[in-house]
Amino acid sequence: MSALIYKQRFFHPNHPKTAVSNYVHIGYIATRPGAVKHPNKSHGLFGKMKPGALKAFDSWQEVARIARQISREGKNMYRSVISFQTETALELGLTDFSDWQHYIEQHIATLSTQNQIKIENLCWAAAFHNERDHPHLHVVFWDKSQSVIKNFTHPEIPNRIRKQLIKDTFAYKIKEFCALRDEAKSGITKVTDRIVDDFEAYLKQLNPKAFRATQRRFEHEDGDSLLRFPKHHLIESSSVKHLASRLFELRRHLPPTGRLAYQLLPQESKMYLDELVQELLHDNRYLAELVNDYVQAKLELARLYTSDPDRLEKQHGNYQAEAEKRMANRILSTLRTMIKMEKESAIAIRQADRHQALAEQLLLELLTMMEGLAMRTQMDVDDKISVMGGELSKQAKKEWLLRHKDRGMER
Incomplete structure (x- = not known):
């Protein structure tokens, strides 16, 4: 068992990228991947924007919009992480989503x-990531009544939070530890920081390797941006090898000369490239989800200007095709690199390794591109909804009225 890890930080509200960064962090x-989601929802965000019952938010965007707005108003949004080892979580009875919700509410x-x-005045939102180790x-979280920007949080504040969480979370374990150390005092009515330090040292020596690994994890990966989180765990070596062979096969079906751009390819080459795009979407669930998120966000934009279901259906197909074309052009970029490598070296030794490295880089960059x-499209939706007051455009209203004008008489 290892000690509880707590981290806390914030980005200065005056920084020009803070509002967008906080919005992206909520989405992250x-x-x-790893975030436990609500039934029938695409996210797992919960919390409270005001005192009362715990709320499963309808969408993560509603919280992200608030976070972006409070950042623009000069309020600090704090980002924090509470982490345990898997064995510790199980021993504490944190076995499912509701347990973790109850824990943070407490x-x-x-x-x-x-x-x-x-x-x-506290507003907060949380998400549980059920990662293996x-x-x-x-x-x-933030203070909705804050009026003065904070430039600095003393390191002692998150340290005090960590120690208090340990006191409250491990009360029964600390009691056992103190009894073991012959320091039991009438049920440990007061747990001092010294006892907490001794208890942590005791826990670390039980499994120092696991503790150091977890500590490093949160020292170097705090999830500041959706666009920077590690993605290697989202791809498997078998899929990388398969993609490398498919890229090599596609290379043979490309024209020997000329510019490599999707719109300029012969029909047969386009067919092979389109098949590869579909394979990638089929084999990598997260990539497919990101493409769907992009298409749905574009449709939200379209609905601000039209409510015609036929037009929206057509637009859906167009947006899907647009996303797939972006993927196809990114694949062609990798193929250009392959061709350049072949021209620069006549020796084919370890060429397979080079192709696999390129294939892995391609998969990671496709994920980053679609993220x-x-x-960005979702933020564009939010901005336009804000400008338009959340209502349909005049044209969309007109179309709706034309389709529904006779329904009252039919009844």
Whole structure:
């Protein structure tokens, strides 16, 4: 068993990229692989925007919009992580989504108090990531009444939060530890920081390798941006090898000369390229989800201007084709690199390894490309909804009225 890990930070509200970065961070914690999602929803975000019952938010975007707005207003949005080793989580009874929801609801006051936020002014949202070796909670929170920008949080604040969480979470374990150390004092009515430090040292020596691995994980990967989170776990070596062979096969079906661009390819070459795109979407579920997110965000934009179902259906096909064409052109970029490598070296030794390396890089860059497209399009949707007051355009209203004008008489 290892000790609890707590991290906390924020981006300065005055920085020009903070508002967008906070928006993206909400999307990251709510939807990334490993995030446990609500039934029939595409995200796992929950929390409270006001005192009351715990809420499963209708969409992660509703929280992201608020986060972006409070950043523009000069309020600090804190990003935090609470993590345990898997064995520890199981011993604590944190076995499913509802357990983790109950846990943070019990302990959110500790984060609030130590950051000097009155509980009635606390807004927070969290997501549970059930990763194999380190299940953890991402929690974002802010003070809705904040009027003065904070430039700095003393490191002692997250340290105090960590120690208080340990005191509250491991109360029974600390009692056992103190009894083992002959320091039991009438049920341990007061757990001091010294006892917490001793308890942590004791836990670390039980499994130092596991603790160091978890600590490094959150020292270097804090999930500041959806576009930077590690993606190697989303692709398998077998899929990389298969893609490398398919790229080599596609290379043989390309014209020997001329510019490699999708619109300029012969029909037969396009057919092979389109098949490869479909294979990638079939084999990589997360890539397919990102493409779908992009298409749905584009459709949200389209609905602001028209409500004609036939036009929207046609647009759906166009947006899907557009995303697939972007993927196809990115594949052609890798093929151009392959051709350049072949021309620069007549020796084919280790060529297969080179192709696999290129294939892996291609998969990672396709994921990053679609993440960026999906997120930027969703922010574009939010901006336009805000400008238009969340209503349909005049043209969309006119189309709706024309289709429904006779329905009252028919009844």
